Amino acid sequence: MGLLPTIVFIVASAATTALYSALLVALHSLSEKHEVTIGQFAAAIGYGLLLALWAGAEAGFFVMRMQPPYDAIATGEEDFNSEAEGDEKRSFSEGSAVGRSEQSILGVKPSHLPALRMSAEFVAIMGYIYFCDRTTVVGKGPKYQSKTAFWAVNLAILAVAACTLRGGHGAGGSGRGALSDEHEKPLQRDQTEEWKGWMQIMFVLYHYFNETEIYNAIRMYIACYVWMTGFGNFSYYYVKKDFTAVRFAQMMWRLNFFVFFVCVTMNNEYMLYYICPMHTFFTWGVFIPLYVCHQYNDNFTVLFVKIGLTLGTALVLYDVPGVFHSVMDPFAFLLAFHDPLHPENSPMHEWFFRSGLDHLVWVFGMFCAFAFPFLDRKMRALEELPTAARNCARLALLAVTLAVTAWWYFSYFALPKRSYNVVHPYTSFVGIFTYLVLRNLTAGLRKRHLHLFAWCGKITLETYILQFHVWMRTTGLNGSPKYLMVWFPGSYWLNFLVVTAVYIFVSYRVFIITAELKDVVIPKQGGVALIWRSMLIVAVLGALYFVATLAAPALGVPLIAATIPKPP
Template sequence: MVAVLAALSPGQVTFFAVYGWTLALWLVAEFLNWRRSQYEVVGSDLETLVERGDAKDDRGHAVAATSNGRGSGGSSDDAPKPPPRLLTWQGMVEDCVSSGLIRCMLFDLSAIKDNRDTLRSMAELGSLMVWYFMCDRTSLFNAGEKSYSRDVFAFLFLVLTAVAFGSSNQLIKAPVLLARQQTEEWKGWMQVLFLLYHYFEAREIYNAIRIFIAAYVWMTGFGNFSYYYKTGDYCVGRFAQMMWRLNFLVFVVCLVMRNSYMLYYICPMHTIYTVLVYACLGIAAHWNQHNGLLAVKMVLALVFVLVFWDIKGVFYFVWKPLTWLVGYDDPRKDDNDVLYEWFFRSSLDRFVWIYGMLCAWAHPHASALLTLIDNLPAVNRALVRSAVLSAVAVVGYFWYVHVYCLPKLEYNAAHPYTSWIPITLYMVVRNMTPTLRLHHLRLYGWLGCITLETYIGQFHVWLKTEIADGQPKALLELLPGYPLLNFAAVTAGYVYVSYRLFLLTNSLKNAAVPHSNDTLLLRNVIVMAVVGAGLYFATYALLDMFVY
């Protein structure tokens, strides 16, 4: 036992201890709710007798209906809960102690019963993290070698696309430019190619993968700008929910797998660009109503990028104190610059999030232009669309020949300044006609909803890293000797686990991060931070005294 604990980090020991306790609390909650359901059945039978006038007590007297029973709506569970009291130190402490998390930890049966759904989500999340650990950090499953076949790679993608066309080609209500269903579809098919690139180590499409990642970042700028610009909702709760969505799962995985945050570089990239979009529109929000002032904001964002990324010394000066967060040292390589990975990854797409905001800003005008083209006489409409598609073909050809076909290092140098070109060309072609805008492939749209979970999960339940902070150099093998059957089996489990994690992340977000109650949000943040830090340091102290 001591040897096992010595091989684990304090964070891992903390996780497994919390997982065991959560599992026990969930089982207790299920038992309590089962017992309550039995009492409710008996109570409902009694109420029926009371209504008929047939119920009597032990002395034979008639039982009168009262307003105190649960069935009559008088349950204390239905009473409105008082708001959190964080205005004073005493009120803050009292409110934190009375939170559901603390009460469950102290084995308050009422709290355990009321928080059954949350405990169930936590227990399932913990179980899936145990599966992550078993697949990647134990010898239960073999590690297979990667091998690339262009034929197999293309076959798998084309078959999936054919299935998507045949079984999930759906219509939306109106031919909207860049509708949500369309952008989710876009994310979905890019994610499939991105994952296959890693599984087969298809190095020949490296440049395409760079474009796909740029498109994800473009969507961060486009989607967040659209939301803030239309709604004016800059509340802390909504921003906190975005941070939860981007970072909760990766935080738990880093804890369980003993990995650095930067191993999953997509998460910090989207986080920083989400923060920048929020800052760009949230600061001096009244400027957003005036095109001239909003244009000034865009220029200032561009200047910020030029100073922050193009002057490397500024970037390193700002991020060096946060090396513990964004530093990364690949154990399989000799590299002393732990900030290089963060600088390299984030600088590749440092401009495209601004282009995403510009596209969102211009979206109403582009939509009006498309409507104008759609309403032209048939001959004129065909001529305009032909001219646009011809221009797209010419630009695409020159971009492909002079940019896309560059060797890896040369392409990386050109990518930040040219990634907007293929993104724009795709948008133009995909939205050229109302028919194209009306249709979307739901299968790819569904996969697009779980891109974050599939991105993180690929490291551990599809591929194998095998060591802390290691890159996924091997394949997870459930069926050794049968590569295609193994691919099918592993992929099915991997996608299912990713989907469950997507649902669990959202479920726990709703429980922990309220949208419109900043006081409750502050209370929850304090409780989670104090409890988490307390458990971690207590575990560290115990391990230091008795194990290490």
Template sequence: MFHVKILCACQYLTFLVSSHSDANLVELGNETIKEDDRAILLEGGLTKSASAKFHSSSIKANLIRFITMDDSFLLENRVTLRAMSEFGAILVYFYICDRTDFFSESTKKYNRDLFLFLYILLIIVSAMTSIKKHHDKSAFSAKSLLYLNRHQTEEWRGWMQVLFLMYHYFAAKEIYNAIRVFIAAYVWMTGFGNFSYYYIRKDFSLARFTQMMWRLNFFVAFCCIVLNNDYMLYYICPMHTLFTLMVYGALGIFNKYNEVGSVMAVKIITCFLVVILIWEIPGVFDIFWSPLTFLLGYGDPDQSKANFPRLHEWHFRSGLDRYIWIIGMIYAYYHPNVEKWMEKLEESETKRRLSIKTSIVASSLVVSCIILWLGKITLETYISQFHIWLRSSVPNGQPKWLLCLIPDFPLLNFTLTTFIYLLISYRLFELTNSLKMVFVPTKDDRRLLYNFIAGAAISLCLYCISLILLQISQTLVRRLTFTASRIVFV
């Protein structure tokens, strides 16, 4: 629990260096809400004067006001303080579920009949909801018909996430190959979505980049701190971070020439060459990544894998999907042409249009809209499953057991734990974006730099304090153990 105390202190202190903004993964077109408007909404309608006061205040002044528990300061920033407190409480719940014996655990059991029944039931319910929604003509618009728009990609991610979670919960090893394809699809969308955003919006600002890194790593960073896990346990996060960086670098360098076809061809070829150099030429991978072993290394508690190098997991995971993000970039580059073809198809004669559409539908899986929202929170559901849906009990351990809140009633337990898990995952998504508005300002790079420096300094101080306290506690435990052993001996 010591880690949790340090975490809470860190959250409250780091808050004192803050400001506003927003970002999510890419959508095509102009579907996003203005970031300033979103900031006002997430701040819960705070008055402009209160917001202006906070922006004009220095870090030192905010720190003094916080330490003295100034009433006006607490009222002005109550929404942010409440969000941080809620986030900390959720992490405490993670710790209780996965690192204590407060709740019991149960063994995973796979039953193909039950697995297929639950998934088909989900499809039926979602289809019914989708059909009902589509009767409302207002649900249709020109934006909703765009090919691979945001709603479609989120729905795609959502369905994959459902199978991914069921695979883990029921230990459905027979669908492992499908899961591998799903993970590749996630990485494909990293290339597709980020390329689309940077190519269309041309926003290579430091604020936008920082917001993306916040979205990918804020939650997982605190999970690593509180639960003493390696970053690589949540391998999706470093993979998305890496390939997002590579897309950003590819389009950000000489970005004024991105409209030139030959320049874009050189950039894409260069991406292939970089991947070939690092992953295909023996020895280069270890040389290139060894300085980051402290971050990307993984110590598997499974004794059968104890002799593996610490970078083995990173080599394996990143190597499986090392090219697919580039394919996503290529697809995004030609996406406008495909969209134009779709528009021409809509303008063609009815018979031809229906025949082409029928052939496309016949070769595709028709899905519905019940879990569009799940596609938005795949990062949170991916991380949370390890601790409040499943259970590992030890640092860096794979989740081999199920969290058991209702012993001896597996289906009721599945229902309850799943409800809590999805509710918390969605709330974490909202909290991450709310806190991002505070700590990662959109149009103030100077304040962003101050926030980063102050946050790093506070984190370093808290780490040193926790290290000293930990050494003191260990020394006391050793002395007490030694004293007790002498008393028993006497």
């Protein structure tokens, strides 16, 4: 290893720690609130350790790579005259190079560098989030409520997305539908990502422009996301039959890794970002019935009974008075939300309201996944009909779908906000059914997708969370994004473009970091390795909290408990 890389490692780590400490002091002086929780202080310590470790490793291994190799060279005459010995020396030299690449500095190996780089970038992003939404440096302004601007931006994005049209491979036969081997299944990954993408764009723009007139449509979009949770998870477990702890841990990591650190860093409650607990809960809701007696999941009757029991459980939990609170109140430590704008509400009101709006649609997603093979066979048969018969069948399906949709729209969807919320849990499946039919009516529609929307669909979780803090600004602890972030006062559209570009970039980087660190943290072999890794993570987090508890008073850090935010 050598002494020099170790010295450089230590010096770089110490210098980074000093710089980080100075930045923390500066950030604290600029904060709107100077008191922090023990959790926030523990997170700050952990972030500093990660940065110090990364900087030391980068510097130490850079110096190590710059050092020339000094392999022992034999000087005996026989070593210069023997070709065999020369081959042996070359092999030894190559082996030495491999050995050097595996050398570590204070236990850190070169193979750890990618994860450390990702971790350091993540720390920088968390600092940026705090800087944008908890300091007095970044300006904030009122929202610009304009129906014209809202729809103009949406249409502009749609025009750009149209230029990214992909697909269209394959062709139907002459006079007949596509042959069996050219059949395009509905709801392929690109299509569902596209679906999530365009909905998410409208969802965040709805918040940005405060376009409250499309509230009912936003409720439908969220129902679509929850439907996909039921459909996607059921399809995976039914087809892959993978009920391993590793797979489930990966799902939980995807849903909760980022939001956990945002909650700790910003001192917000989990339910502020209600999409995360909702999808986590409904993912459990799909997993448990399919896991129980999963060896019988190939039996049609067993699966049908499981879906029926799941539906019954959801109805009892939400529609029988008293059951919800009896079951959920023990989890108030995780799911309670103290809304500073509505302090009169029960702490569990938000969880009941948000999850209750979509408490049935995820079961409909499970049913659609269950019926998918049957529907796909019918679609294949439709494509193989003669052209005239195929077109008549499509027109009939389209007419029935539009008639049902018109009835649903005028009877329920067009209701005022509060009235619609009452019927939404029991009628949202109609709108989803309509979209599924229209989007998959022909093979040509199924083969094509708008790549821009599909790309945006991959980062919906990140854009949802980050809209609170790096695109808009909240009202404070547990606050909603009621203000716009202002970098360029007096230049609304310039500000919109720049802030949006940064927002999308940061969202994408968090998406990449989450995926990369998942493979580092969750061992693919599972079993005992997963248990030990989980225990190690808990131990590290506990140690950081313990150290923060001891260090904060000694350093004079102004502390507050993780308190209920006061109403403005």
